[in-house]
Amino acid sequence: MVWNPKEQLQGGKYTIQKVLGQGRFGITYLARDNKGDGVVIKTLNEGLLNSLSQIKRERLESTFRQEASKLQGCQHRHIAQFIEKFPERGLDCIVMEYIAGSDLASRKHNILKEKEALRYIQQIGEALIEVHRHDWVHRDVKPANIMLRSRYGKSEAVLIDFGLVREFYHGLTATTPEKEATEGFSPIEMYESQAQRGAYTDVYSLAATLYNLLTGKVPPHAQKLCRAHIPLAPPKTINPKISDRINHAIMTGMISQSQHRPQTMRKWLDSLGLKPTLIRLPKVESTIWANWAQVVIAVETALLVWIGIIPLLQNSSSTPNQLPDAQQESPEANPE
Numbered sequence: 547m548v549w550n551p552k553e554q555l556q557g558g559k560y561t562i563q564k565v566l567g568q569g570r571f572g573i574t575y576l577a578r579d580n581k582g583d584g585v586v587i588k589t590l591n592e593g594l595l596n597s598l599s600q601i602k603r604e605r606l607e608s609t610f611r612q613e614a615s616k617l618q619g620c621q622h623r624h625i626a627q628f629i630e631k632f633p634e635r636g637l638d639c640i641v642m643e644y645i646a647g648s649d650l651a652s653r654k655h656n657i658l659k660e661k662e663a664l665r666y667i668q669q670i671g672e673a674l675i676e677v678h679r680h681d682w683v684h685r686d687v688k689p690a691n692i693m694l695r696s697r698y699g700k701s702e703a704v705l706i707d708f709g710l711v712r713e714f715y716h717g718l719t720a721t722t723p724e725k726e727a728t729e730g731f732s733p734i735e736m737y738e739s740q741a742q743r744g745a746y747t748d749v750y751s752l753a754a755t756l757y758n759l760l761t762g763k764v765p766p767h768a769q770k771l772c773r774a775h776i777p778l779a780p781p782k783t784i785n786p787k788i789s790d791r792i793n794h795a796i797m798t799g800m801i802s803q804s805q806h807r808p809q810t811m812r813k814w815l816d817s818l819g820l821k822p823t824l825i826r827l828p829k830v831e832s833t834i835w836a837n838w839a840q841v842v843i844a845v846e847t848a849l850l851v852w853i854g855i856i857p858l859l860q861n862s863s864s865t866p867n868q869l870p871d872a873q874q875e876s877p878e879a880n881p882e
Contacts, residue, residue, distance in 0.1 A: 650689035687751035753799025
């Protein structure tokens with residue numbers, strides 16, 4: 547079942563506009579919320595669910611919910627943001643931020659300048675560091691899944707379309723790994739059902755993306771590079787303007803054997819000379835810290851005042867005990 551335009555979900559909170567994409571596992575819709583803002587709604591493919599046994603269906607639905615929870619935890623400026631999840635007509639739905647703009651695959655200039663390409667790669671790389679921090683792998687990094695939007699007059703990259711539930715197709719359907727990988731951007735482990743995937747999987751895909759941005763060419767199929775032993779042409783041989791450092795980092799990131807690639811995204815970004823970006827704390831956090839600072843100052847002030855009062859209290863408490871003796875010695879107190 548595919549929802550049609552103008553159909554409403556969540557009691558009218560969302561209205562379907564159109565289908566953005568449909569694959570073996572899921573359907574992605576463009577919708578509008580009751581404020582008129584565009585959102586993306588993802589669901590599992592009902593046709594696939596109906597073809598599975600009850601046990602396999604429940605397993606796939608459970609996986610979808612678990613990965614939705616992981617996505618909810620990945621809060622980063624360069625990741626399309628999770629909004630909410632809810633059930634609708636027997637299907638689990640994920641609502642995400644809609645990124646207006648174009649993707650890097652449809653960029654105007656086929657070959658980007660190194661500085662511009664590195665800016666986008668750093669933004670997506672740091673977004674992936676956040677993803678990996680949650681023990682998750684995107685699995686489908688490529689120019690078509692990187693949107694460009696304007697922010698404060700500058701273009702910035704945003705990562706979209708996480709490969710939800712792709713890790714769990716083995717044993718669920720007759721789908722082969724080859725159908726779930728993207729030629730030119732997926733590493734060899736995405737074509738092997740028993741292979742381990744990790745941060746190094748996304749390193750390969752992001753390195754292949756940088757290769758494409760700087761050469762205008764889609765890298766060769768990973769199976770050709772690995773199994774046919776066809777060497778990868780260094781990007782600098784296609785575009786001589788690429789610096790030696792960047793050329794080397796791309797080649798290192800695209801090593802076929804995953805154990806020989808940089809094992810973390812941070813390490814690969816460092817090889818490009820891209821240092822961590824200083825992220826400003828949101829105003830709400832700054833306000834919280836400011837309030838705490840005021841509390842600390844108030845407590846310190848109160849302690850100082852209390853310390854100053856203690857001697858006065860001691861003096862005042864001892865004065866009544868000495869007053870009778872003083873009165874006995876006073877001429878006014880003694881008529882004789």
